[in-house]
Amino acid sequence: MSHEIRTPVHGILGVSGLLSETELQQEQKEYVDTIQRSGKLLLNLLNDILDFSKLESFNMKIEIIAFDLIDLLKDVFHLFEADAKRKNIEFKLVGKQPSYLILSTDPHRFKQILVNLISNAIKFTEKGSVLIEFDFKSDLKHCDIQIRIKDTCVGIPEQKLKELFQAYRQVDTSVSRKYGGTGLGLSISKNLSEMMNLKLTARSIINQGSVFEISGQIPLAEKSEVNFEPKKATQNIEIQNLNILVAEDNETNQMLIKKILEKLGYKPVIVSNGIEALHHIKMYKTDVLFLDIQMPELNGIEAAKILTQQNDSSIRPYIIAMTANASQTDKEDCMASGIDQYLSKPFHKEEIADLLNQFISHKTTN
Incomplete structure (x- = not known):
């Protein structure tokens, strides 16, 4: 559904x-x-x-992945810079930044917690500041983290603080009318924090502001887990004459990705299901296949399995999955079927450009 x-x-x-x-x-x-x-x-x-x-329903899973915490913090900070500027709020990331801090926990869920907390801070702060303060202390195996989101909002009454992390709870009923929301964000963040053995707390003073703090110990990534270099700026790579095929059954999504690819300088061919995609690839040279996962006739997973079974990676097209489902299970199914990259909807032009740049860069160096 x-x-x-x-x-x-x-x-x-x-x-x-x-x-x-x-x-x-x-x-x-x-x-x-x-x-x-x-x-x-x-x-x-x-x-x-x-x-x-x-x-x-106890179906939420935490996926342990090596990631750079400093990069993640900066990414989240940049997400909200425009919102803070629009409200004329001071917005800063404050702390001593190690150049490289690779931890081992779930980066997607960790980012989700930060996004929930920072989004609330900016939403409820009408004037003043929102600060993201951090302090990291690491030994050979673990990193003790403290991340504080401090705002100058109107504050939260003490009696409301006790129930703040309960589901469907908001400071008062006017909050949902004015700002929207389900009242689930803080409850979800609290649960996710506990699943990662972290502590999420809140304190507030009326007419002064609130502080939400994430604290705890996260394992450092083992050397065997670290298979990437610190993030570098994406380079613009010259457009190449790629033969791109898009397999997507939804007409709106067909139009969207076609327009995006055309804006990037490509001329994609569009088909509506996996069977049509396999037929096209058999008849015409195809460098890159954007493959929707849920399609009639033959879905993306089955089409990818057939392609990888019939051709080695040097012959078959580079496969980029597109899906509206963002669960880790879906991603694992994609990778197990031989798919090369994974694109969650809604996607942006920059994401598609980056994936194609990666493919071109890999192609030209091999």
């Missing part, structure tokens, strides 16, 4: 994103911005409800 609900939301966000890149009058830009904000809010509400359902 989540796929059916997410798909039209992705269409709204994708089309409004394309529209925002066209020549618009100021009034039209404001309308498009409103559509995008509303679409993102709707998607966030949906994700909260689905995550809470998983937590209630």
